[in-house]
Amino acid sequence: MCVGVPGKILEIEENEAIVDFEGTKQKVRVDLIDNVEEGDYILNHVGHAIEVLPEKEAKERLKLFREYLDSLEE
Amino acid sequence: MDKEKLADKFSKKIKEITPSREVRAIHICGTHEQAITQYGLRSLLPDNFDLTMGPGCPVCVTPAREVDEAIELAKQGVTIATFGDMLNVPGSEESLSDARSEGADVRVVYSINEALKIAKDVEELVFFGIGFETTAPTNAAILKSNPPENFYILSSHRLIPPAMELLVDMDVNFDGFIAPGHVSTIIGKEPYEVFANKYDVPTIITGFEPLDILFGVLKFFEQIDSGETKVENAYERAVRDKGNQKAQKMMTEVFEVFDAKWRGIGEIPNSGLKLSDEFREFDARENFEIELGESRDIHPGCKCHLILTARGTPEDCGLFGDECTPQDPHGPCMVSDEGECNIWFRYGRRPKMDI
Ligand code: SF4
Numbered sequence: 001m002c003v004g005v006p007g008k009i010l011e012i013e014e015n016e017a018i019v020d021f022e023g024t025k026q027k028v029r030v031d032l033i034d035n036v037e038e039g040d041y042i043l044n045h046v047g048h049a050i051e052v053l054p055e056k057e058a059k060e061r062l063k064l065f066r067e068y069l070d071s072l073e074e
Numbered sequence: 075m076d077k078e079k080l081a082d083k084f085s086k087k088i089k090e091i092t093p094s095r096e097v098r099a100i101h102i103c104g105t106h107e108q109a110i111t112q113y114g115l116r117s118l119l120p121d122n123f124d125l126t127m128g129p130g131c132p133v134c135v136t137p138a139r140e141v142d143e144a145i146e147l148a149k150q151g152v153t154i155a156t157f158g159d160m161l162n163v164p165g166s167e168e169s170l171s172d173a174r175s176e177g178a179d180v181r182v183v184y185s186i187n188e189a190l191k192i193a194k195d196v197e198e199l200v201f202f203g204i205g206f207e208t209t210a211p212t213n214a215a216i217l218k219s220n221p222p223e224n225f226y227i228l229s230s231h232r233l234i235p236p237a238m239e240l241l242v243d244m245d246v247n248f249d250g251f252i253a254p255g256h257v258s259t260i261i262g263k264e265p266y267e268v269f270a271n272k273y274d275v276p277t278i279i280t281g282f283e284p285l286d287i288l289f290g291v292l293k294f295f296e297q298i299d300s301g302e303t304k305v306e307n308a309y310e311r312a313v314r315d316k317g318n319q320k321a322q323k324m325m326t327e328v329f330e331v332f333d334a335k336w337r338g339i340g341e342i343p344n345s346g347l348k349l350s351d352e353f354r355e356f357d358a359r360e361n362f363e364i365e366l367g368e369s370r371d372i373h374p375g376c377k378c379h380l381i382l383t384a385r386g387t388p389e390d391c392g393l394f395g396d397e398c399t400p401q402d403p404h405g406p407c408m409v410s411d412e413g414e415c416n417i418w419f420r421y422g423r424r425p426k427m428d429i
Contacts, residue, residue: 004208004256004282004312015219029187031215032321043259043312046157046205047185048212050321051259051312061311062080065285069083 004043006053012038019044077285084288085118091299092120099123099294100241100384102130102234103254104412105282111421113284119291129237129382130254132205133159133410135336139369140230141165144202146364147228148178154228155181155189156202159410162403166370170202186216193225200358204230207260210347211321214328217353226358229349232334235265236345242273246384250276250294255286255309260325262317266305274303281309328353337406338371338379376405381414388415395419 007019012030019028019042029048030036042049054060097120101107107127110116119125129135142165148154154170161171161182174180179196183189186201193199203213210231217227234257241248253266258279269275276297280290290308297303307313325347334346349357358364372379375393380386388394388407398404400416407413 004259027187029212029215031219032211032318032324034320043256045208045256046212047187048215050208050211050256051314051318054311061283061285062077065080065084065289068289069080069087072087 004045004050006041007044009036009038009040009042009049012036017042017049019049080285081118081288084285084292088118088123088288088292088295089120091295092123093298095122097123097295097298098248099125099250099252099291100128100246100248101125101252101254101280102128102238103257104131104410104414104417105256106130106252106254106280106287107414107417108412109282109284109287111417115284115287118288125252125291126248126384126387127381127414128241128384129336129339130234131382131407131410131412131414132209132232133157133163134378134382134406134413135232135237135339136160136163136204136230136406137335137337137369138164138166138371139335139366140228141170142167142366142369143359143364144200144228145170145173145178146366147200147358147362148173148180149176150362151179152198152200152362153179153181153192153196154200154202155183155192157184157204158182159412160202160204162409163406164373164403164409166368186213190216190221190225193222196224198224198226200226200228200362202228202230204232206232206234206254206257207325208256210329211260211318211325214321214324217328217349217356218324221356223355226356226361227349228358229329229347231329231347232336233331233345233347235261235268236342237336238266238269240339240342240345241384242269242275244383248275248384249298250278252287252290252294253277253279253305255279255281255312258307258309258313258317260318260321262313263305263307263315264317270303270305276303277305279305279307279309279313281312336382339383373404376407378405378407378413378415381407388418391415
């Protein structure tokens with residue numbers, strides 16, 4: 001129930017967006033977030049976007065973890 | 075460096091700073107348990123460290139009485155829509171799926187939006203709305219955008235921080251919380267401050283990828299090591315310090331907090347949401363007569379209530395895996411994808427090292 005899935009917004013019409021989840025398109029409501037735009041990555045929870053995510057998240061995350069672990073070595 | 079190497083490095087770091095005594099952290103989320111078990115993360119963590127699940131399964135903590143309410147409505151001929159996991163949860167005597175096989179109209183939906191669509195084709199639709207702070211705002215958003223007149227909600231939402239507080243009060247022995255990432259996306263850091271400031275319990279907001287979880291656990295051990303207790307956000311990409319304020323606002327406009335019962339656990343102060351007076355026209359409890367007899371939360375032998383309060387694991391239940399299976403569940407923890415019994419049944423405790 002608390003699963004959130006990231007996806008990219010392709011189109012927004014009023015309070016509904018078409019979101020691409022790695023190739024699968026789905027409609028997601030965007031009532032719960034402000035200032036959301038086409039191209040943004042969002043976190044979808046049961047059909048509603050609950051937060052905007054930073055772009056290029058996956059790579060960045062690994063880089064951050066790596067840097068953090070390295071910083072502990074020093 | 076690939077993910078597996080990073081995981082090993084996290085594991086090494088964690089072990090380096092683990093004290094020699096027994097250490098215990100509680101997480102409050104079925105999705106965390108799923109990742110921990112599926113990826114065998116416990117095998118990467120120190121032997122003297124116990125990472126155990128608390129009351130983090132919304133389906134599991136919904137009292138039998140509220141399942142009975144939905145069943146009773148379905149039997150009255152009202153169409154019920156709810157999440158798939160709710161279908162097979164035993165109420166006091168039977169489940170929604172039993173009611174369906176006897177002819178009641180019970181639909182499984184992935185979101186409240188789908189329930190809204192079904193309302194167009196039926197006379198009266200009740201959405202059985204369960205879930206924590208992540209889910210409640212989605213229902214609030216729908217009620218605030220003029221749903222049709224034949225649409226009602228049977229609200230069974232519960233709130234996470236009061237349940238965490240119960241664990242502290244219960245004297246379950248533990249050293250810190252791994253706090254649920256997506257609940258935190260909505261509520262932010264502030265509601266957890268009490269754990270660090272008043273109870274001296276380290277609390278780490280943690281994401282759901284295996285590496286996120288290892289990162290959260292490392293942060294926890296850093297606090298144990300330094301002796302400094304605080305609330306830390308180890309899931310910054312999805313959690314802002316103040317949370318999602320728009321969602322919080324909608325939630326407080328539509329719902330009121332009340333002292334709610336948790337299945338097999340009892341009443342927890344300020345731990346539930348009910349529709350506020352302004353939205354009572356959509357409240358199933360206000361608009362239908364629901365008469366129920368005695369309810370029964372715990373079926374004989376089931377240890378779900380102990381598992382949900384981190385006082386036991388599925389292995390402490392004599393029925394686990396033999397008499398109680400996902401095909402023939404005796405308690406809610408075996409039904410839901412987020413229930414610990416169901417997760418352990420599906421994955422065992424075997425490590426699967428494909429992070
Ligand atoms: S295995 Fe079944 S009976 Fe035992 S605690 Fe889990 S749900 Fe209850």
